Amino acid sequence: MSRLRVLIIDDDVKVCEYLQELLTPDGCEVVAINDPSAGLEKLKAQETFHILILDLKMPGITGLELLEKIRKVDKDIAAIILTAYPSLESATDAINLDVSAYMQKPFSGEDMRETIARVARKKGIVVRREDELHITIGQRIREERRKKQLTLKQMHKRAGLSVSLLSQIERAESSASVSSLFKIANALDVRISELFGDF
Numbered sequence: 001m002s003r004l005r006v007l008i009i010d011d012d013v014k015v016c017e018y019l020q021e022l023l024t025p026d027g028c029e030v031v032a033i034n035d036p037s038a039g040l041e042k043l044k045a046q047e048t049f050h051i052l053i054l055d056l057k058m059p060g061i062t063g064l065e066l067l068e069k070i071r072k073v074d075k076d077i078a079a080i081i082l083t084a085y086p087s088l089e090s091a092t093d094a095i096n097l098d099v100s101a102y103m104q105k106p107f108s109g110e111d112m113r114e115t116i117a118r119v120a121r122k123k124g125i126v127v128r129r130e131d132e133l134h135i136t137i138g139q140r141i142r143e144e145r146r147k148k149q150l151t152l153k154q155m156h157k158r159a160g161l162s163v164s165l166l167s168q169i170e171r172a173e174s175s176a177s178v179s180s181l182f183k184i185a186n187a188l189d190v191r192i193s194e195l196f197g198d199f
Helices: 013-026 036-044 063-073 088-096 109-122 129-147 152-159 163-170 178-188 192-196
Strands: 005-009 029-033 051-055 078-083 101-104
Touching: 005 013, 005 036, 013 029, 013 109, 029 036, 036 063, 051 063, 051 109, 063 078, 063 088, 078 088, 078 109, 088 101, 101 109, 109 129, 129 163, 129 178, 129 192, 152 163, 152 178, 163 178, 178 192
Parallel strands: 005 029, 005 051, 051 078, 078 101
Antiparallel strands: none
């Protein structure tokens, strides 16, 4: 299981401390930096980080300007932008710079944890054992569905679940309830335990 490395660049020391205290117990290795140029230098030094949490408004440089420079050094790092001042313009610029999430301050700890987990899953990084389970279930459902040559639309009719939910479960973007798993297993004509792989 990968240990998620998170780099936080925010001029607000309290935000850095809060995020460090929030994410470290979840098994993340967190490096917090208050100086934007020092954050850029850390990435230029070829240190590997999976996720970058970046404040939008910092003295001397905006988070998006800094991200533009970071993208020249590391195109793959997943970026989460934090802002107390959301605007359509900054959201559009963030999309153009391939930002994974755009979060408004203040945010709850649970929102941040969910965002980190979602971004990590999209990047293919498994953070928690629970995420591994979701990925396994999704893969097993997809394998069984393809083996039986069923489309998502056909599964929708058989299981009575929306195509969107079925797709999210297969991609491990949504956790399935026991009831949903039961319906899916019946639709695939397999035992529910077969969907859990080696878990």
